[in-house]
Amino acid sequence: MDGIINIFKPKGLTSHDVIKELRKHLAIKKIGHTGTLDPGATGVLPICIGKVTRISEYLLNVGKEYVAELTLGMATDTQDIDGKVISYSDKNVTVEEIYRVFEDFKGEIEQVPPMYSAIKVKGKKLYELARKGEVIDRKPRKVNIYDLQINNIYGNKVIFYVKCSRGTYIRTLCDDIGRRLGTYGYMSYLTRTGVGEFKICDSLSLDYIKNMGKEELESFIWPLDESLSHLKSLKVDDKYYKQLINGASIPIHYSHHLEKIGEPLRIYCKGKFIGIGLLTQINHTVNIKMDKVLI
Numbered sequence: 118m119d120g121i122i123n124i125f126k127p128k129g130l131t132s133h134d135v136i137k138e139l140r141k142h143l144a145i146k147k148i149g150h151t152g153t154l155d156p157g158a159t160g161v162l163p164i165c166i167g168k169v170t171r172i173s174e175y176l177l178n179v180g181k182e183y184v185a186e187l188t189l190g191m192a193t194d195t196q197d198i199d200g201k202v203i204s205y206s207d208k209n210v211t212v213e214e215i216y217r218v219f220e221d222f223k224g225e226i227e228q229v230p231p232m233y234s235a236i237k238v239k240g241k242k243l244y245e246l247a248r249k250g251e252v253i254d255r256k257p258r259k260v261n262i263y264d265l266q267i268n269n270i271y272g273n274k275v276i277f278y279v280k281c282s283r284g285t286y287i288r289t290l291c292d293d294i295g296r297r298l299g300t301y302g303y304m305s306y307l308t309r310t311g312v313g314e315f316k317i318c319d320s321l322s323l324d325y326i327k328n329m330g331k332e333e334l335e336s337f338i339w340p341l342d343e344s345l346s347h348l349k350s351l352k353v354d355d356k357y358y359k360q361l362i363n364g365a366s367i368p369i370h371y372s373h374h375l376e377k378i379g380e381p382l383r384i385y386c387k388g389k390f391i392g393i394g395l396l397t398q399i400n401h402t403v404n405i406k407m408d409k410v411l412i
Contacts, residue, residue, distance in 0.1 A: 160309030179313030
């Protein structure tokens with residue numbers, strides 16, 4: 118069994134809890150996720166099974182989509198609903214101000230990672246230090262907000278949709294927006310609606326999977342190459358098959374659709390997907406060399 122299962126993670130479970138339950142149910146050792154989803158959040162959690170665990174790194178950088186709720190007027194130490202309220206504000210902001218500030222957060226922005234995060238500093242996770250009451254300086258990181266749309270505003274609540282790059286903290290986005298408005302804000306709800314090609318409408322609950330037979334479940338597993346559809350593909354002449362799978366560099370005709378040296382590509386040979394290759398250049402010749410052979 119090789120491929121990806123699109124899981125709908127319920128609130129209250131960690132991403133590791135989901136892995137643990139699936140490993141037990143499917144009796145599979147090679148299983149992993151493509152990026153954690155906080156215990157308090159729900160939604161899309163792609164799970165890699167079998168050979169796909171070897172290519173999970175290529176799934177980490179795909180865009181993430183969320184629907185979140187921002188509550189204005191308060192700040193918490195975790196920047197979400199599970200934290201302790203540390204600041205209040207009675208300031209009223211207008212709908213026009215909210216829309217204007219949301220526009221300011223589109224595109225490339227800088228975020229300071231929250232203390233309650235799994236980022237490691239000198240070998241220790243930030244949330245471990247935060248639980249001890251420690252606060253340390255964190256360097257801001259550049260992230261991309263590809264799309265940011267307000268769905269509804271009622272009272273001090275703002276429901277919004279966001280599509281963003283890897284490493285974006287939605288709760289930090291809520292905190293930053295609140296402060297830009299001259300008040301405070303925290304993330305009161307979060308659902309991840311998409312991870313690359315994996316959408317919430319196609320996700321399966323753990324309970325549903327546990328009631329499936331193996332044959333039925335296999336019909337819901339995404340094949341290796343479809344799981345990587347965000348990568349460009351390249352067909353290589355059948356005569357190079359043995360050389361490719363044995364790690365040799367194969368010269369190719371460089372085409373405009375292959376963008377840059379070092380770019381990972383889905384490689385097809387003999388009418389089938391054989392793995393991930395990387396563009397390399399030796400002197401003036403562009404080559405393809407397999408990075409992950411998946412046959």
